[in-house]
Amino acid sequence: MTISVWRYSHLVLAVSSFLLLTLASITGIILTFEPVTQKLQPYRVDNFHQLTLAQTLPGLKKSYSEISELSVDANQFVQIKGSDADGKNLTVYVDPQTGKSLGVPTKQNEFFEWVTALHRSLFLHEAGRFFIGLTAFLLLLITVSGTMLVVQRQRGLKRFFTRIVRDNFAQYYHVVLGRLSLIPIFVIALSGTYLSLARFDLIGTKKVSSTIDFDAIRSKPERKLADFDVFKNTRLADVQSIEFPFSEDPEEFYTLKLNDRELTVNQITGDILNETKYPTAVLLTNLSLDLHTGRGSVIWAIILAIASGNILFFIYSGFVITWKRLANRVKNKYTANESRFIILVGSENGSTYRFAQIIHQQLLKQGEKSFLTELNNYALSPNAEYLIVLTATYGLGDAPTNAQKLAALVEKYPQKQPVRYSVLGFGSHAYPDFCKFAFEVNQLLSRQAWAVPFVDIHTVNDKALDEFGLWAEAWSQQANIPITISSDLLKSPTRRLDTLTVVNNTRTSEPDGTFLLQLQPKSRQSVTSGDLLAIYPGNDHRERLYSIGIVDQAIQLSVRLHPGGLGSSFLHALTPGETTQARLVKNEHFHFPAKAPVVVMIANGTGIAPFLGMISQNKQQTPCHLYCGFRQSASFGLYQAFLTESQSAQKLTNLHVAYSREGEKQYVSDLLAKDADFIANTLLMKGVLMICGSLAMQKDVLELLESICQTKLGQSVSVYQSHSLVLMDCY
Numbered sequence: 070m071t072i073s074v075w076r077y078s079h080l081v082l083a084v085s086s087f088l089l090l091t092l093a094s095i096t097g098i099i100l101t102f103e104p105v106t107q108k109l110q111p112y113r114v115d116n117f118h119q120l121t122l123a124q125t126l127p128g129l130k131k132s133y134s135e136i137s138e139l140s141v142d143a144n145q146f147v148q149i150k151g152s153d154a155d156g157k158n159l160t161v162y163v164d165p166q167t168g169k170s171l172g173v174p175t176k177q178n179e180f181f182e183w184v185t186a187l188h189r190s191l192f193l194h195e196a197g198r199f200f201i202g203l204t205a206f207l208l209l210l211i212t213v214s215g216t217m218l219v220v221q222r223q224r225g226l227k228r229f230f231t232r233i234v235r236d237n238f239a240q241y242y243h244v245v246l247g248r249l250s251l252i253p254i255f256v257i258a259l260s261g262t263y264l265s266l267a268r269f270d271l272i273g274t275k276k277v278s279s280t281i282d283f284d285a286i287r288s289k290p291e292r293k294l295a296d297f298d299v300f301k302n303t304r305l306a307d308v309q310s311i312e313f314p315f316s317e318d319p320e321e322f323y324t325l326k327l328n329d330r331e332l333t334v335n336q337i338t339g340d341i342l343n344e345t346k347y348p349t350a351v352l353l354t355n356l357s358l359d360l361h362t363g364r365g366s367v368i369w370a371i372i373l374a375i376a377s378g379n380i381l382f383f384i385y386s387g388f389v390i391t392w393k394r395l396a397n398r399v400k401n402k403y404t405a406n407e408s409r410f411i412i413l414v415g416s417e418n419g420s421t422y423r424f425a426q427i428i429h430q431q432l433l434k435q436g437e438k439s440f441l442t443e444l445n446n447y448a449l450s451p452n453a454e455y456l457i458v459l460t461a462t463y464g465l466g467d468a469p470t471n472a473q474k475l476a477a478l479v480e481k482y483p484q485k486q487p488v489r490y491s492v493l494g495f496g497s498h499a500y501p502d503f504c505k506f507a508f509e510v511n512q513l514l515s516r517q518a519w520a521v522p523f524v525d526i527h528t529v530n531d532k533a534l535d536e537f538g539l540w541a542e543a544w545s546q547q548a549n550i551p552i553t554i555s556s557d558l559l560k561s562p563t564r565r566l567d568t569l570t571v572v573n574n575t576r577t578s579e580p581d582g583t584f585l586l587q588l589q590p591k592s593r594q595s596v597t598s599g600d601l602l603a604i605y606p607g608n609d610h611r612e613r614l615y616s617i618g619i620v621d622q623a624i625q626l627s628v629r630l631h632p633g634g635l636g637s638s639f640l641h642a643l644t645p646g647e648t649t650q651a652r653l654v655k656n657e658h659f660h661f662p663a664k665a666p667v668v669v670m671i672a673n674g675t676g677i678a679p680f681l682g683m684i685s686q687n688k689q690q691t692p693c694h695l696y697c698g699f700r701q702s703a704s705f706g707l708y709q710a711f712l713t714e715s716q717s718a719q720k721l722t723n724l725h726v727a728y729s730r731e732g733e734k735q736y737v738s739d740l741l742a743k744d745a746d747f748i749a750n751t752l753l754m755k756g757v758l759m760i761c762g763s764l765a766m767q768k769d770v771l772e773l774l775e776s777i778c779q780t781k782l783g784q785s786v787s788v789y790q791s792h793s794l795v796l797m798d799c800y
């Protein structure tokens with residue numbers, strides 16, 4: 070069963086019962102004070118549980134001239150009805166050992182009486198009782214569906230009580246308190262339902278009345294009450310009530326209503342004249358009353374009050390959660406057919422929509438036609454040029470509910486024109502399959518003939534605004550459409566620029582125009598290979614990002630000069646000793662893995678930059694294999710000496726180079742295909758593959774990795790991506 074079935078049932082049940090549930094909870098909380106206040110009355114004797122009828126009845130009979138009935142209530146207060154020496158009727162609480170009067174019972178407090186009537190029947194008699202019974206039943210179903218949701222959220226029954234990942238206040242405490250009060254709420258709901266069924270005689274609670282053989286009643290041997298076996302063996306704690314005989318006639322008898330049976334006892338001989346066990350339904354009704362009202366135990370009454378308070382919180386937090394989800398419903402200005410930008414969202418709890426809205430609104434503000442919808446609404450979009458997918462991951466690395474149909478729809482509706490796609494995954498490292506569904510979507514799109522990779526897949530951990538900002542910058546740079554994430558959304562609104570001094574610039578005239586630039590930040594920076602350097606060549610919003618490697622304690626960039634290119638021309642012109650302003654951006658997901666047994670680096674062109682730094686910093690000599698591709702051997706010349714030296718220093722284990730325009734005319738993916746077994750083994754032993762370079766190379770490599778993973782490991786590459794064993798930083 071999917072998560073949505075439980076979620077929708079939970080919601081529908083909650084919506085249909087919340088008014089009565091609120092009323093029942095409030096009145097329920099008030100009513101739990103009744104047993105607590107009653108228990109505080111001084112009518113209970115200390116050794117109540119040890120007393121037998123043989124120890125108590127003779128004394129009581131002596132103390133009162135006539136007793137018609139003795140009863141023991143849920144508070145274990147003993148009450149007798151009878152008359153005193155003057156023949157005056159009395160009803161008193163007594164000490165069952167001494168017969169001493171302890172007090173006169175008072176009528177139920179009027180306020181409690183009023184609240185009880187409201188709680189039980191809404192002052193509507195039978196109709197009200199029916200609705201209250203129905204509410205108890207709905208609460209039972211809500212508890213069951215809620216339990217299933219927690220099981221799914223926690224990924225199995227075994228992990229039911231393990232740590233809960235904090236999403237937002239309402240959601241977090243809805244689950245935390247739900248788990249804690251699950252049992253008391255279940256008991257409240259089940260006992261309430263049972264009591265209602267019993268009230269409407271839908272459960273056989275009729276007691277079978279006893280028949281007595283009057284001819285068999287003996288009047289000898291006469292015994293004292295204290296010697297009656299049945300009285301010796303019956304504890305006061307097991308008694309509900311005792312009816313005393315009217316007169317001394319042997320045909321008049323004691324009727325003992327115990328907790329589980331009814332006995333009639335000969336008043337002269339102590340013989341048991343009849344014994345009737347109560348049906349199970351009656352016992353269950355009594356148990357339900359104890360459990361539902363907390364009448365027997367102060368501690369249980371307090372637990373019930375807390376659980377009822379929690380029900381009120383669930384009603385509130387449930388509405389907040391639903392409100393947030395509904396608030397994300399989108400009203401589009403343009404249709405999907407006419408829009409140039411299609412933004413598709415996969416979200417379970419709605420937060421991803423907030424991010425999608427930022428992009429959507431920015432595009433609209435700039436006069437672009439943008440259409441925002443959920444992934445399940447994927448369709449043909451004849452004017453689409455850009456497709457942006459923002460999606461969360463749920464369950465065991467699964468699709469959110471509103472994205473489950475995507476794969477089928479993409480197969481069914483291939484776009485007719487090329488569309489540039491970019492996927493942004495939202496997830497949390499608290500789950501083992503980090504952003505798995507986003508990687509799957511990326512994989513799915515990469516297989517479509519019409520889909521052109523535009524910006525490398527990015528991920529956002531725990532809704533981190535800076536990670537979202539990083540993707541937005543990359544996308545905006547690539548599309549040349551300024552997307553500014555407003556200062557109130559990004560926590561670090563003002564860009565803090567660092568001053569960097571140019572240490573070296575090779576400014577080579579390599580055939581493909583590649584050069585190496587080394588920069589030294591003025592202030593000490595915690596920067597490492599794989600991080601990014603953002604430059605602002607035009608001193609305006611236009612930002613260019615470069616992957617950096619740390620070589621000889623300086624920041625090293627590998628840049629290809631594009632004729633007329635804004636960023637590359639700016640960097641190419643920098644001369645040693647000159648200073649420039651730039652921003653260092655942490656790029657945690659592409660750092661050299663601290664614990665991997667082996668690292669395979671895959672690059673083409675200037676994508677080698679971060680790897681040069683990682684190799685240079687590989688002092689612990691983690692086995693490193695570099696697969697890189699260039700157009701011709703001259704392009705590789707820039708790095709050759711460094712890499713040979715690193716091999717001798719055992720910072721680099723193996724080097725594989727492909728040239729696309731010389732010799733065998735190979736691509737980096739051809740080198741990998743030859744070493745398919747090695748690649749599969751690397752993943753198997755939890756080694757890490759890192760890919761940096763062009764998106765076209767990334768697409769080829771991912772296709773190859775998918776087939777290697779499928780054939781040799783029986784898994785999709787997205788599984789390894791989601792476990793951070795395949796890391797990518799492509800552009």
Ligand SMILES: Cc1cc2nc3c(=O)[nH]c(=O)nc-3n(C[C@H](O)[C@H](O)[C@H](O)COP(=O)(O)O)c2cc1C
Nearest residue numbers: 416417418419420421461462466496497500503504
């Ligand atoms: C029950 C549950 C399961 C989740 N499973 C995963 C998961 O397998 N992988 C992951 O990266 N994130 C997982 N997440 C985290 C969400 O994907 C992340 O919080 C996301 O930002 C939520 O987006 P939304 O509010 O739009 O649904 C899970 C969250 C919840 C509540």
